[in-house]
Amino acid sequence: MELEVDIYSYYDYRDFIHDYYENRKLKNKRFSLQAFGLRVGHSKMSVKYVIDKKRHLSLDSLREYAKVMDLHGCQRDHFELLFRFSKAKNNEEKNILFSKVLKSKNKKFKSKFLDENSLDYFSKWYYPVIAELSYVEGFSLDIEVIRKALNFSVSYKEINEALVFLKENNFLKDSGNSDQMIKVPDELRSFIYKNYVLKTIELSKLAVEKLPPQKRESFNLTVSLSNERYEIAKKMIQSFRHELHQVLANDEECDRVIQVNLHMFEVANIEKLGMNDETI
Incomplete structure (x- = not known):
């Protein structure tokens, strides 16, 4: 069977599974989540969690999906590579795997992708x-x-x-x-x-x-606040970011380059102490 969804066009293996399922369903109205689940040995809800990106597969389950979706050789290898990339636990590992994903794509198409640039x-x-x-x-x-x-x-x-x-x-x-x-x-x-x-x-x-x-x-501020004020602060930063860019962009008399970093992040949350838990 020739795939109408190209595995090399994806970066998350679950997106590919989703589109494979939608493509099969268009061809055959009887092809349901339950039918797909029976083929891969999962319940229909398990399949739904995967295609909705709410859950990852195990490597063994991934290989069952590959068989059902008729992925062999280089396509299966690329599918497993996307799986490892999607599940990478830190940025360093993700960078290494992303380079491998691009090499796999380029090996197939013998060209450089804009996303690599x-x-x-x-x-x-x-x-x-x-x-x-x-x-x-x-x-x-x-x-x-x-x-x-x-x-x-x-x-x-x-x-x-x-x-x-x-x-x-x-x-x-x-x-x-x-x-x-x-x-x-x-x-x-x-x-x-x-x-x-x-x-x-x-x-x-x-x-x-x-x-x-x-x-x-430089500016530094540590302050306690409510969730409502936190959301207000986020919106103010977003608004300032756009205003600053509008003021600075397209200056015809440039004599320097600057880097502006704006970061606001939570350093503590009372909910973690269980003090804001309404259940008894």
């Missing part, structure tokens, strides 16, 4: 910085000039690799399509964003340690 763009803190630096008056492709302009240490080799990548993918001003937007698949947005945030947090630590006060602005 997106991952590369956010893989180093200085890639977006150099891209933005190209909009500053007097910018030069001279590696030594760029190295001196950066406030944090980046090697000659790293800058050269960055320039090659940014030029090839039109991320620099006057490179053919400098207004190109970074397009990231929805299912990867959280993963790639988290990677980049972690890198910029490390950069923030360096800024506090190495930059003089006139070259940075």
Whole structure:
């Protein structure tokens, strides 16, 4: 049987199972969750939990699904790779597995995907910085000039690799399509964003340690509040973020590049102590 849903188009194995099921149901109205469950040895509710992304499969169950969905050889291997990627417990493991997912896709199609370029763009803190630096008056492709302009240490080799990548993918001003937007698949947005945030947090630590006060602005607040005020604070930060971007974007007289990080997070919650539990 030839699949009409392509396993290589997915990043979460459960999305593939969902679309496989929907595709089979369109072809055969008798193909229900219960029928699917009987084939893989699960109840219909177990199948539903999986396709709704509320539950993961075990590796043994995954292989039963692969048999039922007629996945063999490289397709089955890719399916298992997506399973491992989806279940990765930390960002380091997820990064390693994501690279393997991309290699598997590229081996099949012998081409580079835009999402890989997106991952590369956010893989180093200085890639977006150099891209933005190209909009500053007097910018030069001279590696030594760029190295001196950066406030944090980046090697000659790293800058050269960055320039090659940014030029090839039109991320620099006057490179053919400098207004190109970074397009990231929805299912990867959280993963790639988290990677980049972690890198910029490390950069923030360096800024506090190495930059003089006139070259940075820092603010720190620890406060107790209700859930209602917490939600208000979130909305205020979101509003400020959009307003700040509108004010700063498209400045025609740029002379520097800045990094702005805004993080608000819960450090303690009384519910964990059971003091807010209404049950007796």
